[in-house]
Structures are given as structure tokens and as C-alpha cells.
Amino acid sequence: xxxxxxxxxxxxxxxxxxxxxxxxxxxxxxxxxxxxxxxxxxxxxxxxxxxxxxxxxxxxxxxxxxxxxxxxxxxxxxxxxxxxxxxxxxxxxxxxxxxxxxxxxxxxxxxxxxxxxxxxxxxxxxxxxxxxxxxxxxxxxxxxxxxxxxxxxxxxxxxxxxxxxxxxxxxxxxxxxxxxxxxxxxxxxxxxxxxxxxxxxxxxxxxxxxxxxxxxxxxxxxxxxxxxxxxxxxxxxxxxxxxxxxxxxxxxxxxxxxxxxxxxxxxxxxxxxxxxxxxxxxxxxxxxxxxxxxxxxxxxxxxxxxxxxxxxxxxxxxxxxxxxxxxxxxxxxxxxxxxxxxxxxxxxxxxxxxxxxxxxxxxxxxxxxxxxxxxxxxxxxxxxxxxxxxxxxxxxxxxxxxxxxxxxxxxxxxxxxxxxxxxxxx
Amino acid sequence: xxxxxxxxxxxxxxxxxxxxxxxxxxxxxxxxxxxxxxxxxxxxxxxxxxxxxxxxxxxxxxxxxxxxxxxxxxxxxxxxxxxxxxxxxxxxxxxxxxxxxxxxxxxxxxxxxxxxxxxxxxxxxxxxxxxxxxxxxxxxxxxxxxxxxxxxxxxxxxxxxxxxxxxxxxxxxxxxxxxxxxxxxxxxxxxxxxxxxxxxxxxxxxxxxxxxxxxxxxxxxxxxxxxxxxxxxxxxxxxxxxxxxxxxxxxxxxxxxxxxxxxxxxxxxxxxxxxxxxxxxxxxxxxxxxxxxxx
Numbered sequence: 001x002x003x004x005x006x007x008x009x010x011x012x013x014x015x016x017x018x019x020x021x022x023x024x025x026x027x028x029x030x031x032x033x034x035x036x037x038x039x040x041x042x043x044x045x046x047x048x049x050x051x052x053x054x055x056x057x058x059x060x061x062x063x064x065x066x067x068x069x070x071x072x073x074x075x076x077x078x079x080x081x082x083x084x085x086x087x088x089x090x091x092x093x094x095x096x097x098x099x100x101x102x103x104x105x106x107x108x109x110x111x112x113x114x115x116x117x118x119x120x121x122x123x124x125x126x127x128x129x130x131x132x133x134x135x136x137x138x139x140x141x142x143x144x145x146x147x148x149x150x151x152x153x154x155x156x157x158x159x160x161x162x163x164x165x166x167x168x169x170x171x172x173x174x175x176x177x178x179x180x181x182x183x184x185x186x187x188x189x190x191x192x193x194x195x196x197x198x199x200x201x202x203x204x205x206x207x208x209x210x211x212x213x214x215x216x217x218x219x220x221x222x223x224x225x226x227x228x229x230x231x232x233x234x235x236x237x238x239x240x241x242x243x244x245x246x247x248x249x250x251x252x253x254x255x256x257x258x259x260x261x262x263x264x265x266x267x268x269x270x271x272x273x274x275x276x277x278x279x280x281x282x283x284x285x286x287x288x289x290x291x292x293x294x295x296x297x298x299x300x301x302x303x304x305x306x307x308x309x310x311x312x313x314x315x316x317x318x319x320x321x322x323x324x325x326x327x328x329x330x331x332x333x334x335x336x337x338x339x340x341x342x343x344x345x346x347x348x349x350x351x352x353x354x355x356x357x358x359x360x361x362x363x364x365x366x367x368x369x370x371x372x373x374x375x376x377x378x379x380x381x382x383x384x385x386x387x388x389x390x391x392x393x394x395x396x397x398x399x400x401x402x403x404x405x406x407x408x409x410x411x412x413x414x415x416x417x418x419x420x421x422x423x424x425x426x
Numbered sequence: 427x428x429x430x431x432x433x434x435x436x437x438x439x440x441x442x443x444x445x446x447x448x449x450x451x452x453x454x455x456x457x458x459x460x461x462x463x464x465x466x467x468x469x470x471x472x473x474x475x476x477x478x479x480x481x482x483x484x485x486x487x488x489x490x491x492x493x494x495x496x497x498x499x500x501x502x503x504x505x506x507x508x509x510x511x512x513x514x515x516x517x518x519x520x521x522x523x524x525x526x527x528x529x530x531x532x533x534x535x536x537x538x539x540x541x542x543x544x545x546x547x548x549x550x551x552x553x554x555x556x557x558x559x560x561x562x563x564x565x566x567x568x569x570x571x572x573x574x575x576x577x578x579x580x581x582x583x584x585x586x587x588x589x590x591x592x593x594x595x596x597x598x599x600x601x602x603x604x605x606x607x608x609x610x611x612x613x614x615x616x617x618x619x620x621x622x623x624x625x626x627x628x629x630x631x632x633x634x635x636x637x638x639x640x641x642x643x644x645x646x647x648x649x650x651x652x653x654x655x656x657x658x659x660x661x662x663x664x665x666x667x668x669x670x671x672x673x674x675x676x677x678x679x680x681x682x683x684x685x686x687x688x689x690x691x692x693x694x695x696x697x698x699x700x701x702x703x704x705x706x707x708x709x710x711x712x713x714x715x716x717x718x719x720x721x
Contacts, residue, residue: 077684084473105474191559202666255579259557387685395669404580
């Protein structure tokens with residue numbers, strides 16, 4: 001049986017600390033400089049990053065960039081180990097909700113002086129994507145790309161059932177009726193095997209934040225001290241999802257979802273799904289026709305979530321100038337165009353978001369909807385202790401979705417536990 | 427304990443050369459890290475900011491943190507089912523596998539396969555077996571006219587993961603018991619058959635007492651494994667945001683260290699886990715002196 005050798009890691013840390021202290025001077029033009037860029041991602045992304053790096057190196061002959069891509073889980077473990085050993089990569093990727101966990105602990109370089117030296121460099125970016133990285137002391141990170149959540153739908157499944165495609169401006173009641181009409185027991189064995197709508201009910205991003213906002217609720221208070229998911233308007237949204245799942249049975253519960261390997265939309269078992277642009281490259285291989293439609297409108301209007309993945313520079317980077325030059329290049333027309341063509345996310349640079357590089361990709365879908373969604377998007381919250389809080393709330397509700405616990409009492413308990421996490425991370 | 431051959435002269439030198447790499451690894455890898463964990467357990471450390479002293483607060487949290495207490499109770503509950511399960515099932519399989527029929531090595535290999543199969547792949551297959559509507563197990567249950575079971579729902583998940591962990595450990599247990607069974611002199615069985623003993627009398631009168639050393643050893647190993655069990659459990663019970671519906675102590679240590687920026691607390695939990703295992707081992711060795719029969 002495999003065990004986790006924490007102790008080995010600690011020793012590795014101590015050894016790394018011992019030899020990671022020295023810092024080379026450099027980063028100025030002329031002397032050759034080597035910087036490291038680390039990110040999470042799919043191995044397929046490495047080729048695109050290599051192309052970006054070679055463009056960058058052609059424009060900056062004295063800088064070479066070493067790109068390292070890890071999967072999501074190992075990325076954060078690796079990053080924390082490197083930071084603890086004072087040998088962090090020069091530039092590394094950051095998920096906005098986790099940003100303050102690193103920024104508040106002083107692991108990141110303040111980019112404000114570098115931004116000030118490049119007046120106008122942020123002018124072409126969508127302002128809401130910058131929001132997450134703003135602190136009273138300035139920016140300690142910049143967005144690289146962003147995700148808005150929209151509804152993906154399987155056109156073939158709609159056609160077969162004779163149901164009209166969803167249209168922009170639809171409401172949550174429309175969504176519920178459409179989902180109900182598309183929920184079927186196609187094999188006739190007494191078990192539903194085609195679901196109208198699928199969400200990740202444990203995840204706020206493609207799961208529940210959109211409907212909580214659309215019902216006029218909120219997630220946490222602006223000062224990050226109070227959990228708001230148990231407030232009356234949010235509870236209406238929870239009840240709506242609960243009824244779709246347990247009354248209509250048009251949303252599968254987590255136990256059911258896991259039987260399908262997690263992705264019912266791609267496996268052709270779900271007609272609609274709330275999802276971000278990261279799913280587009282794999283769905284472009286789908287054997288059915290599909291498209292996207294904006295999130296529905298709720299009693300308090302239309303709402304979706306926007307989250308930006310970003311860049312930060314390690315506080316102890318030996319080459320901050322070169323590192324910042326690399327960030328600036330990725331935010332330029334050339335860098336953003338390459339990222340847009342990769343198709344995993346939306347470009348933060350407005351001009352590229354309006355260009356064919358983003359709008360015309362392999363999957364023949366209306367990419368413009370991801371951009372237009374910014375008009376009514378709420379920022380996915382950014383606060384210290386996000387991981388633990390999100391687990392208390394998201395995983396805490398899983399027994400409710402699985403039909404093993406009561407919604408009201410579970411929410412009551414979750415709010416207390418979640419507030420305790422916020423207090424601990426004050 | 428004084429048996430076996432003793433190294434003499436030049437053999438002593440070679441003994442040192444051969445054992446050296448392992449010993450160095452143990453001193454730096456195991457001993458060094460045990461000490462480091464012990465030191466860290468008295469500190470607050472989030473990996474990013476400087477280490478600050480914490481006194482006994484991490485140890486106080488062991489008794490007050492509800493999430494950790496739940497994990498501790500789960501670990502005990504898991505061990506209480508897993509250890510006897512592995513010992514009994516793998517002994518039973520070993521007795522079956524001890525026969526001299528054709529192709530027995532194929533059966534032995536099949537029972538050993540889980541031990542050499544990736545835990546992640548195994549857990550994925552078990553997830554399919556345990557599926558609520560599409561799982562094979564519920565398919566057979568319903569075709570036999572039984573009520574289907576939601577195997578991985580919170581209330582049943584513990585028993586379901588214990589079954590998978592026992593299944594995964596049969597192979598190694600079987601090897602231990604086969605070694606013990608083979609060591610029993612055949613004269614005893616011949617004498618028993620001359621005296622007309624039946625299968626049960628042979629098993630309880632000869633086999634069982636003479637495999638007590640194997641039972642002891644297997645119980646010890648299974649207990650250590652039970653306290654460190656993590657991979658199958660996590661793979662089968664993990665939830666969307668990284669929690670588990672059957673959190674165990676090793677899981678709690680991992681989460682605190684890597685997800686909750688609480689390396690000091692994780693270290694204290696690791697120390698407590700080690701102390702508990704050491705205490706249990708002491709108890710086992712006391713039992714060994716009283717009950718284990720060495721021929």
C-alpha cells in the first residue's frame with residue numbers, strides 16, 4: 001500500500017533551502033538570462049507554449065524561457081515545495097481564487113512598478129479580468145486568459161426530441177422546462193439515462209454561483225468575513241437546483257454522474273451543461289453537433305461567473321525584468337493570438353477576442369457568447385483560504401445532492417463551518 | 427534471539443558495504459525526516475512564511491479539531507474491519523492454494539495480481555463495479571431478486587472500501603500464509619490421518635496452532651497498512667472539491683499540509699499516527715509472547 005512520505009519531502013525542503021540561497025545578478029539587457037515559467041495544464045498545451053516562447057526568444061535574444069507544465073494537483077504541491085525552498089520559478093501561473101493565499105503570505109513580487117514603467121499596457125484588456133489581481137498596494141499578478149460560464153447544448157438530442165434550441169434571454173423556468181422535456185429513460189429499463197441538464201454541483205464555477213447570483217444572492221461578503229450562501233435569496237437558488245435534481249430528476253446527482261466517468265455531455269447522456277471554454281478543445285472531437293447559449297435569467301437578472309487564470313512573479317526571482325518582459329509578451333497581440341488559437345480559454349486582450357483567432361476555431365460554435373457574457377458576469381470570489389472554504393461548502397452539500405441529507409439543516413451547518421474557515425484565514 | 431550464521435573476518439567488511447547504501451538512506455531519509463516532523467509538529471508553518479513556534483497547540487488541536495477526530499475514528503473503524511478481514515480471508519485463500527492440483531500457480535498468480543496493479547486503475551474498476559444504476563454488482567443483486575445498494579453513498583462507503591482494501595491485500599497475505607503452511611512438517615498430517623481426524627480437526631488441531639507465527643506477522647503488517655491506508659479509499663470516495671466521504675488520518679495529514687497551509691498541524695497528526703501504531707505493536711508483541719507457538 002502506498003504511503004505518502006511527508007517526511008521525505010521535508011528533508012528535501014531542508015536540503016533545497018540550504019542550496020537555494022544564492023541569487024545571481026542579471027535580468028539586464030545584454031547578459032544572457034534564463035527564466036522558468038511553470039503552469040498547470042494539459043500536455044497538449046506545451047506545444048503552444050513552446051511556440052510562444054520561441055516568438056518571445058526571437059524578439060528578446062538574450063532571454064531563454066524554460067516552460068514546465070504539470071497536471072493541476074501536482075502543480076500546487078510542486079509550487080509550494082519550491083516556494084518553501086526559496087527557489088520558486090520566475091513566472092508561474094495562478095488561479096485567481098487562490099491568488100490571495102500567496103499574495104498575502106508575501107510570496108509574490110509587486111508588479112506595480114513594472115506596470116508603471118509601461119504606461120497603457122493594461123488599456124487593451126477587459127477590466128473585469130484584472131479585478132481579481134488588484135490589491136491596495138497594486139497588482140501582484142496579471143490575468144493571462146479568462147473563463148466565463150455558458151450553457152453547452154447537444155443539438156442532435158434537441159432535434160431528436162423535437163425541442164426548440166435554447167435562445168439568449170431565456171429564464172431559469174425555461175431551462176427547467178427544457179431540461180424536463182429532455183430527461184428520458186431511453187433504454188426503458190426504469191433508470192433515467194438521458195439527463196436534461198448537468199452541472200458540477202460541488203463547484204461554484206460551472207455549478208452553482210451563476211444561479212445564486214441570478215436569484216439575487218451572493219457568495220461571501222466583500223470583507224471576506226461572512227459566508228452568504230445561506231441567505232434567503234441564495235436558498236431559493238439552492239432549492240431550485242434541488243428540485244430539478246430530486247423532483248424533476250433532470251439533473252443527475254453526483255453518485256449518478258460518477259458512473260459515467262464524470263462527463264455526461266461528451267458521453268451523450270446529457271442535453272445541456274453549464275461549462276467554461278476549457279472544455280471546447282475536447283468537445284470539438286464530439287460525434288454530435290453542439291453549440292452554446294448564454295446563462296438563463298433569474299429573478300434578479302442574468303448572471304454568470306468570470307474567472308481569470310493569471311501570471312505572477314516569485315518574490316525572489318533573480319531576473320524580474322526578464323520575467324516581466326515575458327508576461328508583457330504573452331499579453332501582446334502575438335502572444336494572445338497563439339493562446340486564443342489553443343482554444344482552452346478566452347483571450348484577455350479585447351482586440352484578439354474580436355479576431356478570427358478566437359472566434360473561428362475548430363469547433364463551429366458561437367464563441368462570441370463567451371465574450372458577451374462579461375457584460376453580466378460576477379467575478380469568482382478571491383479570498384484567503386479559498387480551497388478549504390470551497391471544500392466545506394461544495395463537498396458539504398454533496399450528501400444533499402445525493403439525497404442523504406436535508407438541504408436546510410445542511411446549509412445551516414455549512415455556513416458556520418465556512419465562517420470558521422474565513423475566521424482562521426483572517 | 428540468537429540464531430543463523432555470523433559474519434566473520436572479511437565478511438564483516440562486505441556486510442558493511444552491502445548494507446551501507448540502505449543504512450545511509452534510512453538515516454537521512456527516515457530518521458532525519460522523523461526528527462524534522464517531530465520538530466515541525468511544535469511549530470506553525472504554512473510553507474511560505476517563516477516558521478513560528480506553536481508550543482503544544484498542534485497537539486491540543488488533535489483533541490479539538492472535529493474534522494481530524496472524524497478521520498481518527500474512521501481510521502480505527504477501518505482497521506477494526508480490515509485487519510481481521512485480511513487475516514481470515516488470506517489464510518482461507520492460502521489453505522485453498524496449498525493443494526497440489528494442476529495449474530495451482532495460475533490461481534496463486536490471479537490472487538496476487540491486485541498487489542501489483544496500479545491502485546488508481548483498480549479503484550476505477552471498483553467504481554464501475556459499485557455503480558448505483560450501471561454497476562455490475564447491483565446488476566447481479568437485482569437479477570437475483572435482491573434490493574440494490576448504493577455502495578458508495580456516505581452511509582455504505584466505509585464497508586465498500588474495506589472490501590476493496592481486503593481484496594487488494596489477499597495476495598500478500600496469501601504469500602505469508604503459504605510460507606507458514608509449507609513449513610508445517612507433513613508428519614503431523616500423516617499422524618492425524620492415521621488417527622482418522624476429519625478436515626476440521628486437522629485444521630483447528632494442527633494447521634491453526636502451527637501458523638500462529640504467520641497470523642501474528644500478518645496481523646502486524648495489516649495493522650500498519652490499515653493505519654496508512656489511503657489510495658483506494660481516496661480514489662473511491664473523493665469529492666469534487668478534494669474532500670473524501672471517508673476521510674482517514676493519512677488523508678487528513680495530506681490535506682492539512684498541502685491544501686490548508688497547516689504543515690505544523692499535519693506533522694502533529696503524523697506523530698500521533700506513529701505513536702498509535704507503536705503502541706499497538708507493543709501490545710501485539712505482548713500477545714505474541716503469550717500465544718504464538720514457535721515450533
